[in-house]
Amino acid sequence: MNKNTNNLDNLSEKTDFVIRFAGEGGQGLVTSADALARAATSAGYYTQTFSTFPSQIMGGPASSQVRISTSPVLSSGDGVDVLVALNKFSYDNHYQDLVDGGVTIYNAEEYSLPDGGQYFGIKADELAKSTGNARAANMVTIGAVASLINFSLEEVDNFIRKRFTRGRDGDEEIIKANISAVRLGVEVANLSGFSVGELAPASKSDGDQIMVTGNIALSLGATAAGLNYYVGYPISPATTILVWMENNLVGENKFAYQVSSEIEAISAIVGAGYSGKKAMTATAGPGISLMSEGLGLAWMSEIPVVVVDVQRGGPATGLPTKSEQSDLFTCLHPAHGDVKMPILAPGTVEECFYAGALAVNWAERYQGPVIIMSEMALSDRGENIPKPDLASIKNETRNVYEGKNGFKRYQTWDGSGDLTPMPIPGGAGAYVANGSEHDEIGDTTHLPKHHIRLTERRFNKLKLLGEAHYEIENENADIIISPWGSSKGPAREAYERLRRNNRNVGWVYTVALHPMPDVVLDALKTAKRVIVPELNYQGQWSTLLRQDGVNAESITKYDGTPFRPGELVESIKVKLK
Amino acid sequence: MSKRNPEYDFVWCPGCGDFGVRRALEFALAEYTIENEKPHGSNVIVAGIGCSGNMVHLMEGDQPFGIHGIHGRTLPIALGIKSGRDDLNAVIVAGDGDFLSIGAEHIGPAAQRNLDVTCVIMDNGVYGLTKGQSSPTSDIGMVTASTPYGKIEIPMSPLNYYMTVGVSYIASYYSSKPKILAKYIQQAMDHRGFSIVHVQSPCTTYNDTYDLLKGKPRDGIKGLAWEIPDDHDPSNEKSAKELLQKPGIPLGLIYKFEGKTLQDRQQEIRERIGEKTVEANLASYTV
Ligand SMILES: Cc1ncc(C[n+]2csc(CCOP(=O)(O)OP(=O)(O)O)c2C)c(N)n1
Ligand code: SF4
Ligand SMILES: [Mg+2]
Numbered sequence: 039m040n041k042n043t044n045n046l047d048n049l050s051e052k053t054d055f056v057i058r059f060a061g062e063g064g065q066g067l068v069t070s071a072d073a074l075a076r077a078a079t080s081a082g083y084y085t086q087t088f089s090t091f092p093s094q095i096m097g098g099p100a101s102s103q104v105r106i107s108t109s110p111v112l113s114s115g116d117g118v119d120v121l122v123a124l125n126k127f128s129y130d131n132h133y134q135d136l137v138d139g140g141v142t143i144y145n146a147e148e149y150s151l152p153d154g155g156q157y158f159g160i161k162a163d164e165l166a167k168s169t170g171n172a173r174a175a176n177m178v179t180i181g182a183v184a185s186l187i188n189f190s191l192e193e194v195d196n197f198i199r200k201r202f203t204r205g206r207d208g209d210e211e212i213i214k215a216n217i218s219a220v221r222l223g224v225e226v227a228n229l230s231g232f233s234v235g236e237l238a239p240a241s242k243s244d245g246d247q248i249m250v251t252g253n254i255a256l257s258l259g260a261t262a263a264g265l266n267y268y269v270g271y272p273i274s275p276a277t278t279i280l281v282w283m284e285n286n287l288v289g290e291n292k293f294a295y296q297v298s299s300e301i302e303a304i305s306a307i308v309g310a311g312y313s314g315k316k317a318m319t320a321t322a323g324p325g326i327s328l329m330s331e332g333l334g335l336a337w338m339s340e341i342p343v344v345v346v347d348v349q350r351g352g353p354a355t356g357l358p359t360k361s362e363q364s365d366l367f368t369c370l371h372p373a374h375g376d377v378k379m380p381i382l383a384p385g386t387v388e389e390c391f392y393a394g395a396l397a398v399n400w401a402e403r404y405q406g407p408v409i410i411m412s413e414m415a416l417s418d419r420g421e422n423i424p425k426p427d428l429a430s431i432k433n434e435t436r437n438v439y440e441g442k443n444g445f446k447r448y449q450t451w452d453g454s455g456d457l458t459p460m461p462i463p464g465g466a467g468a469y470v471a472n473g474s475e476h477d478e479i480g481d482t483t484h485l486p487k488h489h490i491r492l493t494e495r496r497f498n499k500l501k502l503l504g505e506a507h508y509e510i511e512n513e514n515a516d517i518i519i520s521p522w523g524s525s526k527g528p529a530r531e532a533y534e535r536l537r538r539n540n541r542n543v544g545w546v547y548t549v550a551l552h553p554m555p556d557v558v559l560d561a562l563k564t565a566k567r568v569i570v571p572e573l574n575y576q577g578q579w580s581t582l583l584r585q586d587g588v589n590a591e592s593i594t595k596y597d598g599t600p601f602r603p604g605e606l607v608e609s610i611k612v613k614l615k
Numbered sequence: 616m617s618k619r620n621p622e623y624d625f626v627w628c629p630g631c632g633d634f635g636v637r638r639a640l641e642f643a644l645a646e647y648t649i650e651n652e653k654p655h656g657s658n659v660i661v662a663g664i665g666c667s668g669n670m671v672h673l674m675e676g677d678q679p680f681g682i683h684g685i686h687g688r689t690l691p692i693a694l695g696i697k698s699g700r701d702d703l704n705a706v707i708v709a710g711d712g713d714f715l716s717i718g719a720e721h722i723g724p725a726a727q728r729n730l731d732v733t734c735v736i737m738d739n740g741v742y743g744l745t746k747g748q749s750s751p752t753s754d755i756g757m758v759t760a761s762t763p764y765g766k767i768e769i770p771m772s773p774l775n776y777y778m779t780v781g782v783s784y785i786a787s788y789y790s791s792k793p794k795i796l797a798k799y800i801q802q803a804m805d806h807r808g809f810s811i812v813h814v815q816s817p818c819t820t821y822n823d824t825y826d827l828l829k830g831k832p833r834d835g836i837k838g839l840a841w842e843i844p845d846d847h848d849p850s851n852e853k854s855a856k857e858l859l860q861k862p863g864i865p866l867g868l869i870y871k872f873e874g875k876t877l878q879d880r881q882q883e884i885r886e887r888i889g890e891k892t893v894e895a896n897l898a899s900y901t902v
Contacts, residue, residue, distance in 0.1 A: 079902045248900035258900075261893050267699050289890035293698050293881060298724040302691040305684070309661070309695025312682055313703065317695065335685050422902060428894060443656075443678070463680040463696070463703050464657045470671055470681035480681070481623040481672045488622070 052235040055187050056115045058103035059179075060132045061124025061145075063091045067102040070122070070176045072420060074183065077197035078106045079249055079422045081190060082240030086111035086387075087420040090599070091359055099128060106187075108238050111421065112386075113527035116604040119234045120186050122179055125149065141232045143182050158230035165222040171215035181223025188236040194220055246425040252390040252416030253278040253320075255423065256346065259394025260318055261287060262431040265344075267315035268294040269306045271325065274358045275417040276348040279320040300325035304332030304345065311341040312471050314436070314462040316398050320346035323356060323365050326372060333407050334373030337496060339471040339480075340448070340460075342401035342436065346410045348417045351598045360598030361414035363523050364574035366582070369409045370552060376493055380404070380503050381551040383411040385526030387421040389507060389549055396506055399434040404502045405460055411551070413573075415524040415600045436460055439467040446478035450491045453498035506550035508558045512537075515544030517614060518565040520590070522551060522579050524600060525571045531603035532571075532610060541614060551579070562588045569593060569613055571606055625669050630823075632816030635790035636737055637670050640708070642797035644679060647704065647804045656680060657702060661693045663709025663718070665744045667737035667816070670708045679706075687717030690725045693732040701878045704804055707734040712742045715751045715773055726781040726809050728877035733803040734811045737790070738773065739818035747821035759821070775859050777811055778870060784810035785855075785870045789828055789840055790817070799868065808876055815840070815864060828864065843867030 057074060059067040068089055075085040084107045091100035105115045117137035123129035126149040133142060136156070144151055146159030160182055166175040177198070184194055198216045203209055250258070257279050268287050270280035283294035293315075297303050300321050307317035321329065326347045336343045349365045351357030369381055380400055384393040390412060397408045439445055439459040445467035449458050461467030470480035475492065477483045521529035526547055536543045544565070548558040562568055562583060568590040570580040577592030584590050593609045595601055627633050648655050658679035662668035664686040671681040684692050689707040696705045709718070714736050725732070741759060742748040748761035752773065756765040777785045784806040786799040796814065803810035817824045830838025843865050848854055855870035 076902060247902050248897065249902045250900050254900070258893070258897055261896065267695075269695075269698075286891050286896045288888045289885060289892075292885075295698065295881075297691065297694070299720070301688065302694065302721065302724070305688040305691035306695035306698070308684065309682065309692040309697075310699040311695075312692075313659070313696045313700040315695075315699040317699070331685050332688070339682070339684070425897065425901060428897065461680075463659045463700065464654065466656060468656050468678040468680045470662075470683050472681075472683045473685050474683060477620070477622050479620075480683075481620050482625060482669070482683070483622045484624055485622055 051238040052187075053109065053238050054105065054107040054115070055119045055234070055237060056103055056105045056117065057120045057122070057183055057187070058101055058118045058132060058135070059122045059124070060099075060101040060128035063098050063100040065124055066176055067100055070179060071102040071104040073176060073197070073201075074106070074180055075104045075420060076201075076249060077194050078104070078189070079247060080197055080200070081193040083107060084110045085420075085422055086114065088114040088415075089418060099131065101128065101132065106237065108241060112531045113603055114419070114600065116602045120183050122183065139234060141186055141234055143179065143227075156232070158226070158232065160223065160226050162223070165226075166219050169215040169218045169222070171212060171219070174216045174219035177216045177219035178223040181220035182227040184220070185224040185227035186232060186234050188233065191220065191224065247422045248425045249420060249422045250387060251278065251418055251420050252384070252387045252412055253348065253418070254282055255387050255390040256384070256394040256410065256412060257282040257286070259391035259426070259431075260344065260398050262426070262428055263316070263395035263398035264433045264435075265316045265318055265398050266292045267307065267310040267317035268319065269297045269303050270319050270321065271297055271300050271303050273322045273325050275350055275414045276320040276322050276325070276346065278417065279346065279348070300328040301332065304329040304343075307343045308332055308336050308341050311336070311343045311401070312339075312463070314438070316342070316402065318344040318346065318398070320348060322348050322350045322358075323368070324354070326365060326368055330372040330374075333379065334375060334377055335473040336407035337373065337377050337379070338375075338473050340405045340496070341407070341471060342405055343407045344397045344401050344410065345407060346412060348412045348414065350414050357598050359414065361524070361600050362573045362596065362598060363413060363525065364578065364596075365411065366551075366574070366578040369411055370582070372409075378497070378500070378552065380406070380408045380500065380553065381411055382408065382506060382549055383523045383551050384416065384549055385521070385523055385547065387416060387419065388423040390416055391423070391426055392507065393549060395431050399432055400503050402434045402436045404499045405436070405457065406496070406499060411523060413524045438462050438465065440465065442466060443468060445469065447480060448476060448478050448492060448495070451495045451498055453501040457499060457502065500553050504550060504553040504555050506548065506555065508548040508550070508555050510546050510557065510561050512544035513546065513561045513565060516542040516566060517610065518544040518546050518562070518568045519571070519610065520546045520562065520568050521571045522548075525573060528601040528603045528606055529571045532606035535603065535607050536610060541611070543610065543614070559586060562586075562590070565589065567591075569610060571601055573600065623672055625672065627666060627669070627673070628820045630819035631666065632739060632790035632814075632818070633667055633670060633737055635793045636735065636796065636814055636816050637673055638793035639790075639796035639800055640670070640706070640735060641674060641676060642793065643800035643804065644706075645676070646797070646801050653704070658704045658706065659696055661689045661696065661705055661707045663687070663689045663707070663713030665710035665713050665742070666818070667710035667743070668708060668713065687713055688721070689713065689734075690718060690721035690730075690732075694725070694728070694730055697730060697732055698877060698881065701731070705732040706804065707732060709734070709736055710743065711736065711738040711740065711752045711773070712750045715771060719751075722776070722782075723780045726777075726783070729783055729808045729874055731807055731876045731878060732809065733800065735800055736773070736811060736813045737816035738813060739816050739822055740824065741818050741822040743818045743821060753822070772859070773813055774865070774869060777813070778856060778859060782811050783808035783872050783874060786812045786868045787865050788812065789815040789864075789866065791825075791829065802868070806871065808874060839863045840866050843869065
């Protein structure tokens with residue numbers, strides 16, 4: 039097997055290809071990868087796109103890739119089958135990621151490479167101009183790629199027709215130009231004589247598919263559970279949630295709005311949650327740091343809110359456009375005092391949808407803050423997922439107090455029976471939602487008996503939560519692989535490869551990190567040895583698991599990029615020795 | 616709390632100006648509630664942290680809802696209440712430290728939004744609850760717990776600040792005449808837009824300014840406070856600004872303009888764009 043390949047065996051027909059476009063930000067790299075992904079999805083393949091770019095709009099090294107597969111795509115893969123390198127710098131930086139037999143298409147308008155390598159040049163702009171549509175350069179390249187992977191041109195044409203049929207004069211002309219651009223690209227590639235194999239036919243999946251990023255999936259999920267209030271402050275990689283909400287959370291009783299800081303965001307959703315709204319904000323690490331006092335207020339005064347942390351890298355301003363899983367300690371205990379936040383950490387784009395919905399329901403049910411931990415590796419990658427069935431999404435409504443005035447909102451509660459209902463302004467049961475320790479009606483008090491009973495009440499409420507998607511397989515194996523968040527994808531691929539090679543490995547995975555489903559914690563506790571692949575230096579999740587009595591250790595990575603399945607296979611093999 | 620709660624462990628010092636402000640707020644809420652035919656439970660008191668914010672627990676009679684959050688964040692909490700529930704009457708009670716120091720960053724944005732909330736600010740020129748440190752409105756040279764050799768900043772002028780950032784209802788008064796103060800608070804609640812009633816509310820323990828405000832002719836002290844003349848036109852921005860150039864502390868309505876609120880503009884968007892359903896949003900991503 040090739041050291042880097044994404045394909046299972048040396049079949050003549052390939053099941054999996056990675057195509058990467060590398061160049062400068064602003065060169066339409068994302069558009070090219072997205073176009074190819076959409077064409078392949080329409081043809082019935084599974085696709086996943088992934089981009090890296092510096093924190094600038096134009097210029098600077100950037101790349102965008104698409105992985106096309108006959109089965110659901112779990113990660114961005116190992117090697118690259120086709121590299122489109124738009125400048126010399128990006129060729130130099132990416133060619134070493136090519137699999138054996140991989141091919142580079144270089145931008146012959148910018149530079150040339152010495153004869154004899156696994157590459158050929160293309161003058162996409164010049165060829166596009168010859169079709170009469172200078173903007174079709176992307177399509178020249180896509181034609182060349184399609185030829186290299188023997189992808190059906192009919193499907194590319196269908197895609198072009200779909201995209202450019204916009205009910206305007208001139209649609210037909212644009213479609214024609216784009217189709218001839220594709221043919222010109224095909225011709226150049228055919229002349230080069232290269233091919234990287236033939237993509238096996240797609241096994242069309244049943245039911246509708248949607249093509250979304252993690253952030254869009256999360257937004258859709260939250261609104262499916264009845265979210266009706268959103269405020270946020272722009273920050274990568276969470277901004278696209280704010281933008282989505284501003285565009286789509288519109289209508290009666292709905293509100294989406296850009297506030298002037300993360301402190302305003304958390305305070306406003308506390309005010310909204312208190313008044314009966316299903317309220318959410320999303321941010322990244324720097325914003326979570328600013329929200330810590332407000333999150334403590336939501337916990338203390340028992341107000342339902344959802345906060346999304348789309349993690350990026352590093353402390354302070356850190357690495358705004360890179361992926362890291364390093365906010366776990368912070369999200370679990372963001373505030374001072376005795377606090378432990380419920381946390382949902384989706385691992386795939388599809389799980390982002392369901393985590394969005396579940397977080398809203400959890401917040402309503404236990405009357406407190408819930409944190410969703412997403413990541414750059416999920417937020418911006420596009421993926422086709424089965425279209426969720428809205429009828430199956432629960433829309434839990436808050437237990438609202440409807441009795442007479444003089445209600446005791448903060449009664450002692452041991453976790454059995456129903457949690458006391460919550461009065462809502464405008465209705466009966468006026469009380470003070472208090473961030474200072476308080477008595478039953480919310481008046482400030484320092485009496486030990488109240489601090490004891492309410493501290494217990496706040497922790498007992500967590501018993502209402504815990505259910506969420508989990509996976510347990512071969513839990514008696516020598517080594518259990520147990521990733522969290524987006525490391526699930528590459529870890530799962532690694533797990534499957536190791537199993538195929540008859541390695542004695544098992545699998546435990548949970549979206550709910552706190553509280554965890556009992557079966558998951560039991561499986562982890564009884565496991566001989568648990569390996570946690572995670573993108574941080576300290577091994578944050580394995581540290582927390584050890585506190586719970588799990589024999590856990592981490593495989594860490596902290597260069598700002600996600601794991602590759604191949605590198606995980608190698609490190610786990612070392613542990614198996 | 617409607618009756619004395621024996622377990623509630625905060626009381627104001629005798630003579631504290633906040634007593635008078637509480638009476639004024641109680642009057643204003645009662646009147647407002649009757650006149651607007653709203654249930655008392657549609658009033659929400661958003662309290663800052665300080666002696667002043669403790670008012671939310673000390674209200675007598677019919678109880679409003681309350682939220683006693685964290686230091687300096689009354690405005691964004693009220694934003695969440697009001698932008699989600701325009702039917703509620705949100706009233707902020709906070710001190711000079713809470714509102715003008717740690718919370719100052721929220722005043723400008725709230726003014727630009729013309730957020731329809733009413734702020735009752737109790738200015739005692741000191742941090743009362745933390746035992747007498749200097750505040751943004753303490754005088755230069757003032758000796759406080761945290762400025763033992765005299766304060767080394769010039770005091771801010773809250774009224775000029777409100778004017779500059781565009782607050783749409785600005786009144787100034789003191790705590791000693793609750794009935795009149797109540798009138799301004801009620802006007803502020805009725806005003807559709809961002810209203811501030813800035814109240815001189817002396818701290819008898821750390822900064823007793825009663826004599827300074829009202830004067831004490833026997834000791835030759837001329838009071839700082841002066842009534843705004845009846846012929847002042849509060850809708851005239853220029854004369855409001857001129858008024859604020861005069862020394863001392865004006866008592867009365869300084870400035871007021873009618874404009875759209877954040878909620879009004881949001882409603883316009885709803886009407887223009889229409890309803891976006893979850894089903895339609897989801898369907899737009901079908902491939
Ligand atoms: C984040 C934070 N910092 C500091 C404090 C401590 N603190 C409580 S009240 C207060 C100042 C109160 O002054 P002011 O708002 O003028 O209210 P007053 O007591 O004078 O009515 C401070 C600094 C706190 N509660 N939270
Ligand atoms: S310390 Fe000052 S502000 Fe606080 S209650 Fe006493 S008099 Fe009032
Ligand atoms: Mg004060």
